[in-house]
Amino acid sequence: MAKRDYYEVLGVERGASEADLKKSYRRLAMKFHPDRNPGDKEAEDSFKEANEAYEVLSDASKRAAYDQYGHAGVDQSAGGGQGFGGANFSDIFGDVFSDFFGGGGRGGGRGGAQRGSDLRYTLELNLEEAVRGTTVSIRVPTLVNCTPCDGSGSKKGSTPSTCPTCGGIGQVRMQQGFFSVQQTCPRCHGQGKIITDPCPACHGEGRVEEYKTLSVKVPPGVDTGDRIRLSGEGEAGAHGGPTGDLYVVISVREHAIFQRDGKHLYCEVPISYTEAALGGELEVPTLDGRVKLRIPEGTQTGKQFRLRGKGVAPVRGGGAGDLLCRVAVETPVNLSRRQRELLEELRDSLEGDSSHSPKASGWFEGVKRFFGDL
Numbered sequence: 001m002a003k004r005d006y007y008e009v010l011g012v013e014r015g016a017s018e019a020d021l022k023k024s025y026r027r028l029a030m031k032f033h034p035d036r037n038p039g040d041k042e043a044e045d046s047f048k049e050a051n052e053a054y055e056v057l058s059d060a061s062k063r064a065a066y067d068q069y070g071h072a073g074v075d076q077s078a079g080g081g082q083g084f085g086g087a088n089f090s091d092i093f094g095d096v097f098s099d100f101f102g103g104g105g106r107g108g109g110r111g112g113a114q115r116g117s118d119l120r121y122t123l124e125l126n127l128e129e130a131v132r133g134t135t136v137s138i139r140v141p142t143l144v145n146c147t148p149c150d151g152s153g154s155k156k157g158s159t160p161s162t163c164p165t166c167g168g169i170g171q172v173r174m175q176q177g178f179f180s181v182q183q184t185c186p187r188c189h190g191q192g193k194i195i196t197d198p199c200p201a202c203h204g205e206g207r208v209e210e211y212k213t214l215s216v217k218v219p220p221g222v223d224t225g226d227r228i229r230l231s232g233e234g235e236a237g238a239h240g241g242p243t244g245d246l247y248v249v250i251s252v253r254e255h256a257i258f259q260r261d262g263k264h265l266y267c268e269v270p271i272s273y274t275e276a277a278l279g280g281e282l283e284v285p286t287l288d289g290r291v292k293l294r295i296p297e298g299t300q301t302g303k304q305f306r307l308r309g310k311g312v313a314p315v316r317g318g319g320a321g322d323l324l325c326r327v328a329v330e331t332p333v334n335l336s337r338r339q340r341e342l343l344e345e346l347r348d349s350l351e352g353d354s355s356h357s358p359k360a361s362g363w364f365e366g367v368k369r370f371f372g373d374l
C-alpha cells in the first residue's frame with residue numbers, strides 16, 4: 001500500500017511551523033484515539049498514520065530527509081515506518097495526552113487518600129463590625145471522621161480485605177486495541193482494599209455529617225469579598241487524606257448613612273438654604289461619633305467636604321481613608337405667611353444682580369449662546 005504524504009496526513013502546508021504541526025497532530029490524535037473509537041480499525045489506522053507522520057515531521061533532521069527524498073529518505077531511519085517505540089514517542093504522548101490521563105496521576109496513585117473539600121461560608125457583617133473587626137461564632141455543616149470506626153469505614157474489630165479485582169494494587173491494566181491503559185481499579189477505586197464489614201455508624205464512608213461551631217476572628221478593615229481561611233476546618237479527607245479548609249467570605253451589609261468605596265466613606269448631609277447661604281457649623285456623623293464641620297458662606301449644593309482619616313483603615317495595611325460629606329441644600333417647605341414675605345423680600349432684593357447667583361448667570365449665558373447659534 002502506497003503511503004500518503006505526511007503533510008497531507010496532518011493536513012498542513014509543506015512549510016508548516018512546529019506549532020502548527022503539533023496542533024494538527026493533536027486534533028487528529030484526539031479524533032482517532034483508540035480510547036474514543038474502541039474496535040474501529042479505520043480509526044486505529046488513521047491514528048497510526050498520524051503518529052508516524054508527526055514522528056517524522058516533528059524531528060528536524062527526519063523532516064529535512066523527508067522533504068528531500070520522500071518516504072525513502074526516512075523509512076530506514078524511522079525503523080520501517082512503524083512509528084511506534086521511537087525514542088520521542090513517549091514525549092509526544094505525555095505532552096499531547098496529559099489532559100486525557102492527567103487525573104489518574106494525582107494523589108499518588110494507589111492508596112486513594114483524598115483531601116477533604118474546602119468549604120465556603122458567607123458571613124454577613126454590618127459596616128461597623130467590618131471596620132472595627134469582630135469575633136463571631138458560626139455554625140457550619142461539615143464531614144468529620146467517624147468516631148466508632150476512627151474514619152476507616154470498617155466495623156470496629158474488622159479490617160478491610162484485599163481487593164480481589166486488582167490484587168491490592170489499586171490499578172488495573174485494560175487492553176484497548178493495541179493500547180494498554182492503566183486505570184484505577186473500578187472495584188476498590190484505587191484503594192487496594194474493600195470494606196467487607198462496614199461500620200454501621202457511617203455505612204462504610206468513614207465520615208459523618210456534623211455541625212460544628214467555630215469562632216471566627218474578623219480583623220478590622222475587611223470588605224465584601226475578603227476571605228478568611230480557617231485551615232483544616234473544611235471537610236475531613238477520605239481514607240485518611242488531609243482535611244480541607246474553610247473559607248469565610250465577608251459580605252458587608254448596606255449602611256443607612258455611609259457608603260463605602262475601599263478605604264473611603266461617603267455620606268450625604270442635608271443643610272438648610274440659610275445655612276448654605278450664611279455658612280455655619282454642622283454636626284456630621286462619623287463611625288467614631290459626631291464631629292463638627294465648618295461650612296463656609298455661599299456653599300452650593302453638591303459641594304463635598306473631606307474629613308481626613310475618618311474613613312476605614314484597610315485590612316491589608318496603609319493609613320485610614322477619608323470621610324467625604326456631600327452637602328445637599330434643602331428647599332424650605334411649609335412656610336408661614338411671615339416666612340413667605342421674608343423670602344419674597346429677599347427675592348426682590350436679589351433680582352437683577354447676577355453676582356448673587358454665579359451658576360445661574362453662567363447657565364443663562366450658555367442658553368443664550370445656544371439659541372444664538374441656531
Ligand SMILES: [Zn+2]
Nearest residue numbers: 163166185188
Ligand atoms: Zn481493586
Ligand SMILES: [Zn+2]
Nearest residue numbers: 146149199202
Ligand atoms: Zn464509621
